[in-house]
Amino acid sequence: MQSVRDHLEKNILARIAARAGDERVFTKLYTEAARAAADASDARKRAGVTLGPLDGTIVSIKDLFDVAGEPTTAGSLMLRNAAPATRDAAIVHRLRQAGAVIIGKTNMTEFAFTAIGDNQHYGTPGNAIDASRIPGGSSSGAGVSVGEGTSEISIGSDTGGSIRIPASLNGVVGFKPTARRVPLTGAFPLSGTLDSIGPLARTVAQCAAADAVTASEEPTALAPIALAGVRIGIPQGVLFGDTEGEVAAAFEHCLGKAKLAGAGVADLSIDDLLADMRSATKRGSIAAMEGAEIHADWLATGAPVPVDPHVSGPLSRAAMLPTPVYIRAMRRRAALAAAMDERLASVDVLALPTTPVTAPTTVSMAEDAELRDRIEGLLLRNTQVANQFDLCAISLPMPGMVRPAGLMLVARNGHDHHLLRIAAEVERLLGP
Template structure:
């Protein structure tokens, strides 16, 4: 059957809804779509190093089952036949959950899929593999010493960002239309920014983390990457719902956003984040913010209080909680860690308990102050990263005339937001030669507003996922 209803004239994936519509209308088959995705992965992954595992047999079996159900006239989900992949910290039945590490490879294969994998497949999605990531998610660069660095599809000499680097590279390079990742301090938003795609970090507790390998349980979020807002919303809708297997996944009603994204932005109070968020930016980041605020007609500016302290507290909580999960492995197998990850975890293990207590108390204070800001605005616009993707191995960068370390500077704009669990949509501004993202931040549980703003910007042509040359 023809794949014209699945790919655009220039060979890019159409939207997930277009793919599902073509599959359910029998203009093509789910198996043909999956075979096309597997062929793309085989051809392009050697350059990008996005995938660590390819679940070809499973994908073909799922696609055949979908095609059989459609032939019988049965109802299939809104993602019918849509290929997707997940960061390799998600449990996939029959695969070892690597979490980007050497040590985990000695574990037994997972006996059951992660909740979000189950929900994506219940909606008709077809899992095609697991994706490269920073070791134990403690990474902003996408450079894994065990599996090799994931590479940016817009320039393979550059970083994808991390820790969901393979997810960013796979969607940015159009290997798959949708990928899932995790975000603790910026690990969805950074790869989305560097790879020029859309990313959603939902409200803390909105999507289940059951059967995924944790990093910092009080900060960990899961969410999707996509090349258009419609696909981001569709994947998010498919994964919603409470889960007793994740104590943080609260019993809120499912609130489907796909019907709302075209509602427009009239009446929304939109402001740009000032103060801290306007410092340590390259000209590219400033240009991206200017383009987005102009397109939204945003003239107001708001300042979030004590943001520098919020970032410092996020660092402390991350390293202490992360270290507590790794103490046994650090005692027995320290030599099998990436030295940079190991040293940060060792440092966290030595932080006095009183320091963690102070950081958590400040976190509650900071959250209350930021929620007060949202009494007067609906949306806050902020940079996603201070710069476009650095080159692989780059150690330093210049920000505001000061030479700074790249690794710790990447999360300057993201950490103060995930620290208090706010929902964020990252939108890609297609600058040349490299894209860069902008954060659309909303109050807790208002993912719908963030996606409406993102859709408006997409319709205006201000944001888009640019095609990566050669992919």
């Protein structure tokens, strides 16, 4: 069996070294530290000792997690010369304790804003399946790294879909846990209310193992739940509009498999709650309003800053909104989250396409502002529901697609383990 060190050298570091002049997936590499961690894992294995399921696993982390001794840039030039972090982020510490081999920090959209996955400062990672296409964001490098095999697991953040969108477009699994299940300590924030930290990986089991470590739970073997009797709700309506034909066909194929396995599948309308949430956040999204507070100091100067206009524009507009707008949105959100929880009590999971579209070309996004806005809206439309209504969700690759898109399963707040067990069975059913 190949040692961790050999796997690291031959399958990962060699591949990264081959593109040394054009590295856009990683913003920082920890080559020597990773070699040392790999050697330590191999030594434990020889001694018959293990730190758990992540021991010796090659893991990358999004460029918004603190690593002691270096600035956390969060995809921005503005933070390049920030004060170095004094300690590792909580999740980085937990990964190290679990024996993970942290290979590097992955690229991301600036300040974790926008869903396209482009970064005008550090370059845009090419999609893992077709490098001419967008990676999806904001955890762009995370999705590509797992998709291309330079990480076995990558830890990202998800405020409106930032784990599940790149998972969908790069053909990997992405898990957004219930918010606050994994500590945000040492993660550069976008929205303290909506931010969640979760893994991208090749399998549901890998996601479950990483989730257990980052949530400081005892990792246990993931036991799939047979789908016979599992209740799946299909939120037909606005979340299915403008879906590409290939995505719709793949979704129906997945649904057919679930029905054959005995799952109970029924429509469950949530359009009224979605309309209420749209109305409550019409003047400003919660992410933009809370992000404007994070960045209030530089926004207040009005001076030119080296920030992507797709990021600075929405933040600047949100910064102008009066406080009552935010307070009312938050109060209404709490009521709507409670109403959604009640609505979902009749099902185990909701099922829908993660993204209604596959990845467009990077060039088309740069050349056509109107198309970019439309695609960004579609990429976020389905995924942001889980953040807005305080739910947990996972994206699984749908089989048989030329360009990847995901099947998203959504469950109630705190039902993370149940969701992962259902997802593991759906994954098994769909096959490789």
